[in-house]
Amino acid sequence: MKSFIRRWVFPNSSREYLRRYNQAFAAETEPGMRVLDAGAGEQPYRPFFDHCTYESADFEMVDKPYARSTYVCDLADIPTEDNLFDRIVFNQVLEHIPEPDKVLAELYRVTRPGGRIICTCPFYYEEHEKPYDFYRYTQFAHRHIFARAGFEIDRLEWLEGYFGTLGYQFQTMAHRLPASPSRYLKKPWWPVLFWPLLLLVKGSAALLAALFYRLDLACKITDRGHPKNYVILARKPA
């Protein structure tokens, strides 16, 4: 039921674009190449790298399910030699890193010359995996910190379009608006009005979320509004 709702009612365009970008990154990764999934969590993109030697690193400090990590470590100190990995997969992790320069320098160290990295990172997203949620980055911040670590950026773009950001905002409204009349007003007549109003507002928000997520998949608008995530494709110079 949950996956039916996810797929058909709230298709969540970010999840779909994350899948597409990672799949494309995996498709241009040659068989046998060595891949590090840095901050891998449940390793959602691991199946895309079945043709490679896949390893993962995560500090496993958040109260949530983890897939088994190759390295249980802080990404600022990965226990491997230099220049080991052909590809680094770094999804939705950078915002959780208190000292990003250290981690990018470490990822640079373990990447072989000519090796590539995919990084996705939220720009507009609620605080999550607390208390390990430190920053939101503009595109200019990404350029700055990746260049400072030594990476050359091939592409930096919006992960999803503005409709995706709107879909997310309406989804949040549908899920998070308090459903208790006393949170808004303390009048004896208020509950009578409140329930139909809440149903109308939450129902409309849910419908608009589904609509905007679908629109985002059909038509990715990136020259208006603001993105929910950025995606960065970069390389360590050969």
Ligand SMILES: C[S@@+](CC[C@H](N)C(=O)[O-])C[C@H]1O[C@@H](n2cnc3c(N)ncnc32)[C@H](O)[C@@H]1O
């Ligand atoms: C939002 S999750 C993303 C997981 C996975 N990459 C994905 O796309 O589903 C962030 C992950 O980064 C890991 N993480 C956060 N800070 C870390 C650190 N300093 N060192 C290692 N892992 C870290 C967390 O444990 C978590 O699994």
